Amino acid sequence: MNKTLCTYGLVLIMGMALIGMPGCSKKSVQSGGDSQATQGMAKGGSSGSQDSPKSGVGSFPDTGVQSSGGGLRGLDKNPSEERVGGGTLLAKVDPSSSAGRQMDEIRAEQAASAAAGLRDVLFAYDSWTISEDGRQALTRDAEWMKSTPSAQVKVEGHCDERGTSAYNLVLGEKRAKAARNYLVELGVGANRLSVVSYGKERPSCNEHTESCYQQNRRGHLVVKTGK
Amino acid sequence: MTQAKLISALVGGLLLVAGALGILESGAADVFLEATRPDFQKISLGVVGIQNAGGPDWLGGRIEEVLKKDVKRSLVFDLVDLPSLGIKVHSLGTGMESGARAAFKQAAENGVSVLVWGKAGLKEADKEADVNVEGFVYDTGSDEVIGGKRYAGSPSVVRLMAHRFADELVFRYTGEPGIARTKIAYVAEHGTARELFVMDYDGYDARQLTADGFLNLMPRWSPDRRFLVFTAYRNRNTQDIDMIELATGKRWTVISLGGLNITPALSPDGNFLAFASSHEGNSELYRLDTRTKALQRLTVNPSGDLSPSWSPTGRELVFVSDRGGGPQLFLMGSDGSNVRRLTFEGDYNAAPVWSPRGNWIAYVCRMRKEYKLCVISPDGQKRMQLTTGPGVDDSPSWSPDGRHLVFSSTADGKSQIYMINADGKDIERLTFEGTHNSAPSWSPAS
Numbered sequence: 001m002n003k004t005l006c007t008y009g010l011v012l013i014m015g016m017a018l019i020g021m022p023g024c025s026k027k028s029v030q031s032g033g034d035s036q037a038t039q040g041m042a043k044g045g046s047s048g049s050q051d052s053p054k055s056g057v058g059s060f061p062d063t064g065v066q067s068s069g070g071g072l073r074g075l076d077k078n079p080s081e082e083r084v085g086g087g088t089l090l091a092k093v094d095p096s097s098s099a100g101r102q103m104d105e106i107r108a109e110q111a112a113s114a115a116a117g118l119r120d121v122l123f124a125y126d127s128w129t130i131s132e133d134g135r136q137a138l139t140r141d142a143e144w145m146k147s148t149p150s151a152q153v154k155v156e157g158h159c160d161e162r163g164t165s166a167y168n169l170v171l172g173e174k175r176a177k178a179a180r181n182y183l184v185e186l187g188v189g190a191n192r193l194s195v196v197s198y199g200k201e202r203p204s205c206n207e208h209t210e211s212c213y214q215q216n217r218r219g220h221l222v223v224k225t226g227k
Numbered sequence: 228m229t230q231a232k233l234i235s236a237l238v239g240g241l242l243l244v245a246g247a248l249g250i251l252e253s254g255a256a257d258v259f260l261e262a263t264r265p266d267f268q269k270i271s272l273g274v275v276g277i278q279n280a281g282g283p284d285w286l287g288g289r290i291e292e293v294l295k296k297d298v299k300r301s302l303v304f305d306l307v308d309l310p311s312l313g314i315k316v317h318s319l320g321t322g323m324e325s326g327a328r329a330a331f332k333q334a335a336e337n338g339v340s341v342l343v344w345g346k347a348g349l350k351e352a353d354k355e356a357d358v359n360v361e362g363f364v365y366d367t368g369s370d371e372v373i374g375g376k377r378y379a380g381s382p383s384v385v386r387l388m389a390h391r392f393a394d395e396l397v398f399r400y401t402g403e404p405g406i407a408r409t410k411i412a413y414v415a416e417h418g419t420a421r422e423l424f425v426m427d428y429d430g431y432d433a434r435q436l437t438a439d440g441f442l443n444l445m446p447r448w449s450p451d452r453r454f455l456v457f458t459a460y461r462n463r464n465t466q467d468i469d470m471i472e473l474a475t476g477k478r479w480t481v482i483s484l485g486g487l488n489i490t491p492a493l494s495p496d497g498n499f500l501a502f503a504s505s506h507e508g509n510s511e512l513y514r515l516d517t518r519t520k521a522l523q524r525l526t527v528n529p530s531g532d533l534s535p536s537w538s539p540t541g542r543e544l545v546f547v548s549d550r551g552g553g554p555q556l557f558l559m560g561s562d563g564s565n566v567r568r569l570t571f572e573g574d575y576n577a578a579p580v581w582s583p584r585g586n587w588i589a590y591v592c593r594m595r596k597e598y599k600l601c602v603i604s605p606d607g608q609k610r611m612q613l614t615t616g617p618g619v620d621d622s623p624s625w626s627p628d629g630r631h632l633v634f635s636s637t638a639d640g641k642s643q644i645y646m647i648n649a650d651g652k653d654i655e656r657l658t659f660e661g662t663h664n665s666a667p668s669w670s671p672a673s
Contacts, residue, residue, distance in 0.1 A: 056482060056485070057477070057520050058481040060472070061455060063517070064497035066598055072398045073395075073396055077374050079361075079376070079377045083378075084387050084388050086381065092476070093437065093476060103440060163621075164577040164598070164622065165578075166490050166534045166547070167533065167554050167578070170533055171531075173510065181230060194464060196465070197445075201444060206422070207642075208637065212432065224464075
């Protein structure tokens with residue numbers, strides 16, 4: 001078992017322990033416009049139960065600034081020797097097996113999605129409206145899902161490289177949810193669909209051209225494999 | 228020069244440039260008055276040289292080169308070319324020799340305020356494991372060698388020695404810690420994965436921090452420089468906010484509420500984490516008390532709210548909301564009160580970052596279909612565009628002294644990381660390797 005998994009496990013335990021704390025149970029105002037959206041959303045892997053989302057808060061170290069001046073000692077007429085060390089700030093990265101596992105899982109998902117013949121839904125610039133072509137693609141996807149009742153599908157929202165990383169994550173989520181909502185309208189069970197936004201961070205095409213941008217502005221349907 | 232004077236001088240310089248280029252689009256009358264104030268003067272400084280005293284051939288030259296670039300980037304000093312003034316002395320010893328006196332006189336006559344020189348060698352002959360560097364500083368005003376530094380360490384840290392010396396110079400003349408030892412965290416592509424890296428502020432000495440093979444996005448520093456907070460994807464399906472300790476590489480999840488959890492930003496005192504989360508439906512802003520774990524929702528709106536950035540006092544936040552259609556910048560109290568819109572020009576304004584000096588907010592503005600860097604004053608009165616031309620500019624981040632920004636741009640094709648002065652001058656490319664480098668975040672000063 002590698003270190004990363006251990007760390008996650010530890011965090012999870014800490015997170016669970018926090019459920020009972022008074023600060024965590026503080027209820028927030030419910031959102032207005034998009035509240036149905038959480039229904040079909042996947043809660044990641046083994047995280048806390050559906051009805052106590054505030055369990056998802058981990059531990060925080062004290063990160064306030066303890067001292068200033070940054071170790072500068074000033075110029076000195078008779079300077080004493082200062083030893084300069086390197087590499088103390090940054091640990092060497094721990095080569096984890098996670099990268100290999102991720103690659104294997106991505107390949108398995110791609111193979112399953114290709115076998116299912118799932119189609120992407122494409123979007124216009126700055127837009128998350130499902131076009132007529134998009135409706136047709138999603139109608140075919142919905143038919144496959146109804147004929148394959150065991151399948152769980154993840155709808156990924158993607159954007160082209162224009163715009164900021166951060167806003168494109170929000171835009172990508174809007175696209176994924178628009179596609180998910182249309183599939184639900186077509187009769188696919190919301191509990192079989194999850195959404196995730198990758199913004200402009202996982203482009204399928206890397207050229208700076210409009211045809212490439214169009215390929216990247218997509219809702220991409222992926223058949224979930226494994227757990 | 229006092230700190231206040233420097234700040235006003237910097238602003239004056241900024242406005243002068245903006246006015247000259249005619250790119251100011253609002254508040255022009257106010258600006259013009261300020262631009263006529265000619266009180267901004269850098270301190271002229273000459274680097275005589277770092278003499279090689281028995282070390283490897285590259286040693287003195289390397290230190291001298293790093294030091295000169297640091298001095299120039301500080302924007303506190305005006306790096307003068309000594310040979311063009313007829314000052315050719317290679318070493319001034321300890322500054323007591325007669326040759327040194329002649330050079331000091333020459334410098335004073337030519338308006339050079341500070342002379343810097345030194346030597347670099349091995350601590351013990353034949354022992355390359357230990358490098359010795361000495362630097363001296365002469366000040367024309369007081370007409371004396373005001374002091375020096377002596378550093379020792381392995382040859383692998385000579386850049387750091389030069390950075391330290393440069394920061395001492397800035398500290399001596401401004402009382403500020405300087406930026407030469409600051410770091411930049413960023414995202415680099417490895418295959419289809421995006422991993423976190425940290426490099427020196429000048430683009431050297433990049434180190435990889437994560438290796439999980441998927442997406443790690445938009446890192447931000449803790450105020451004490453010991454940690455980064457960033458967006459990660461657990462099992463590729465759920466977005467979390469993770470934290471990593473730089474010294475140990477230890478990493479853990481701090482926010483896993485479900486849905487989109489992005490754009491974390493720790494308050495200047497480290498007591499709050501502001502972030503965007505869609506776990507209650509659409510993307511909203513939240514504030515977590517990092518001590519009590521109390522979670523407070525700051526925005527209530529059916530549109531997307533994201534990208535909070537703290538004012539230096541911690542009392543206000545600037546953020547992005549598309550409640551009016553396209554993304555625009557808004558301000559609010561850090562408790563969610565008193566929300567008001569800041570940007571009105573253009574249909575896409577995003578990725579705001581509040582200057583550590585408080586006087587500017589940098590952001591990405593869409594101008595003539597291109598995504599460029601803009602700055603706006605928090606009162607909305609002054610605004611200017613810093614970059615022009617093709618390419619998508621993204622993720623501006625301020626240097627801790629407020630005199631520079633680092634950002635990513637596709638101006639040269641692939642996304643790479645660049646530094647630019649806060650007045651839009653002196654663009655310097657920092658990354659050259661790899662297919663994609665993005666989301667730079669400048670560390671606080673140490």
